Amino acid sequence: MKKSLFLMLFPLVFASCEEFQTRKISSEEILIEETRDFNWHEVDNYPAFAECRNITEVEAAKACFGNKVSQYFYSRLEAKQPVVTEALDDTLYLYLKISEKGTPAIDSMEIDSLVLNQLPEIRSWLSQSVDSLPKIYPATKRGIPVKTTFRMPVVIKAE
Template sequence: MKKILLIICLLAFTSCDYFEKRKISSEEILSEETRELNWHEVDQYPAFEECRNVMESKAAKACFGNKVASYFYARLEAKQPVVTEALDDTLYLYLRISEKGIPAIDSMEVDSLIVQQLPEIRTWLGQSVDSLPKIYPATKRGIPVITTFKMPVVIKAE
């Protein structure tokens, strides 16, 4: 009987390790969350006042892009540039929106023909960006983040 009691006690003491719970530190949780997040997408795109109530991701992005494009085209059209030969080309503007909602041109891909015909195009686009209305920044998990958009700007002149 004592042998059976001794064996049961030994089994009880050695099997307690199976019930021990592993504690996970907050650093481990943060590290795991960071690995799982898709850092190339935001939860909410930057928005102008009239686009803030659009909740669906693609529609919100389209609303923002369309508003920026229409604003740029209106500003460029007001300049009434004069060209010596017809233009039908696209330049690419990399528009950066800071975590505070401040727009800036990150870079531009401009064909040399456009620059030759419209030497002030960079200045005009810079002025257009500087005068954009208030922008609410993009968010990721409720935190404002920096975003960059590649925006095509079609230049047609005759």
């Protein structure tokens, strides 16, 4: 009985060995697979100020950061109390770069010539506002701090 059971299982052992072979995957293949599926244009966590840091929903965190930056810029610009000769109602765009260390900097600005004529110091005012922003925690992707750039509209209304 034992001999017949052994003879029945013996061919099964050799046939099933091929099923247990695994293919080795190199680290380069894993990296290629990961980077193909990796979305480089989105972050897991947006940059944040201390009061926005505990927000877990991505869109709410983005909105909190954008609102805080806008409030800060508007309060700094209002403190300058600029005087204009013509009414202004325009939007300028500020490209705000946040480094992987959380350091803010202006990447570039889109400012209409009419605004520059009426407010020639607007560039320096915006630069000063960025330099004095409170501590920013950088954006992260898979737990790693990354640099990000935001296009921030700044509405200029003056009468």
